[in-house]
Amino acid sequence: EKHGVFDFSSNLRVRNYDVNKQTEFFVNDINWKSNKWISDSGLESYFEGQLKTVNYNADNASEYKTDDMSSEVSGVLGYFTKLRLYKNDLVKGNRHLLTPKLLVRYAPGHMRDIDKNKRIYYSDLFNINKINEIDVIENGLSASLGFEYKKNTLDQEGIKGDERLSFSLGQVISERENSDMPSSTSLDQKFSDVHGETRLSIGKNANFNYNFALDQNYNEVNFSEIGGDLVMGNTKFNISYLEEKEHLGDQKYIKSD
Numbered sequence: 254e255k256h257g258v259f260d261f262s263s264n265l266r267v268r269n270y271d272v273n274k275q276t277e278f279f280v281n282d283i284n285w286k287s288n289k290w291i292s293d294s295g296l297e298s299y300f301e302g303q304l305k306t307v308n309y310n311a312d313n314a315s316e317y318k319t320d321d322m323s324s325e326v327s328g329v330l331g332y333f334t335k336l337r338l339y340k341n342d343l344v345k346g347n348r349h350l351l352t353p354k355l356l357v358r359y360a361p362g363h364m365r366d367i368d369k370n371k372r373i374y375y376s377d378l379f380n381i382n383k384i385n386e387i388d389v390i391e392n393g394l395s396a397s398l399g400f401e402y403k404k405n406t407l408d409q410e411g412i413k414g415d416e417r418l419s420f421s422l423g424q425v426i427s428e429r430e431n432s433d434m435p436s437s438t439s440l441d442q443k444f445s446d447v448h449g450e451t452r453l454s455i456g457k458n459a460n461f462n463y464n465f466a467l468d469q470n471y472n473e474v475n476f477s478e479i480g481g482d483l484v485m486g487n488t489k490f491n492i493s494y495l496e497e498k499e500h501l502g503d504q505k506y507i508k509s510d
Contacts, residue, residue: 257287257299264387276317277310280387298334301381307388316366327390331358331381341407348405348413354379354423356397364392366433372476372501373438374464375399375448378423383440391440393431399423415454422449424469436500444469446476458484466501475499 266278287300307325311317335354342349356379367389377383378397382390401421406414425445434441447467454460459482466476480493492509 255288257285260284266387273312274314275310275312276314278388279308281306294336296334296336298332300330300332302328302330303382303390304328305388305390309388316368325388327360327362327364327392329358329360329381329390331356333379343407346407347417348407350401350403350405352401354397354399354401356381357395358397359394360390360392362392364431364433365389367435369435370437370502371435373440373448375421375423375450378425378448383425384434384438391431391434394428395425397423397425415457416452417454419452420449421451422447424448437502439466439469439475439500442469447471468499473499476501 260283262282262284264278264280264282266280267275268277269275283304285300285302289297289299291297305327307327308322309317310322317323333354333356335352338351338353340349341347358381365388367384367386371384373383377385378399384391399422402419403416404418405416408414424447425440427440427443427445430443431441439446446469449465449467451463452460453462461481462479464476464478465474467473468475476497478493478495480491483490490509492507494505494507496505497503
């Protein structure tokens with residue numbers, strides 16, 4: 254009740270790959286999130302942290318120490334705050350919500366080079382560990398800035414109904430470049446790509462969504478994914494289109510079901 258919530262988890266992973274390479278991991282994580290508090294100005298804030306201990310063996314894997322059992326300890330601390338703003342339009346039956354958000358995080362020490370092709374979305378920007386690798390906490394000082402906008406319906410008594418429209422946008426600003434981070438995430442740069450997502454509901458039978466990543470120069474779209482769902486009786490149709498380029502990859506495809 255005083256200090257918040259602590260979660261402890263252990264993970265065991267054994268991986269054999271490229272014929273003769275093998276890694277064995279035993280990882281313990283302690284995650285902490287403090288109680289939330291609201292200031293007089295309406296800011297809702299909390300602290301969070303993570304402590305990770307990694308014990309591993311590695312055979313023929315050059316990215317790891319290949320001696321006997323190795324152990325590593327890393328940690329991260331973050332401060333998150335947001336401000337909820339809303340306006341009710343009883344005439345048109347809508348509620349507009351705007352929520353600016355900020356996450357400042359710091360992780361000391363070094364990190365292992367991650368050479369995987371990974372992609373992050375807007376929903377990852379406000380996690381203190383954005384890459385979500387079992388054995389790595391990304392290091393350094395950074396801030397995630399963004400906002401969310403939602404438009405919901407209201408009944409005649411001002412009670413919140415269904416969500417009709419949402420739009421979210423955010424970017425990560427780091428103290429320095431970090432070459433250990435995958436370039437496909439853009440988190441290796443001081444200014445990451447600008448990530449966003451949009452959802453639109455038309456009645457109860459049609460929904461559309463759009464995820465995108467805008468280059469830090471704000472001129473080029475490096476990733477876009479647009480999709481829609483249509484419900485007709487007992488049948489549901491889905492179609493989506495994805496396109497990626499530059500550091501995110503080089504592919505385009507359409508899928509439907």
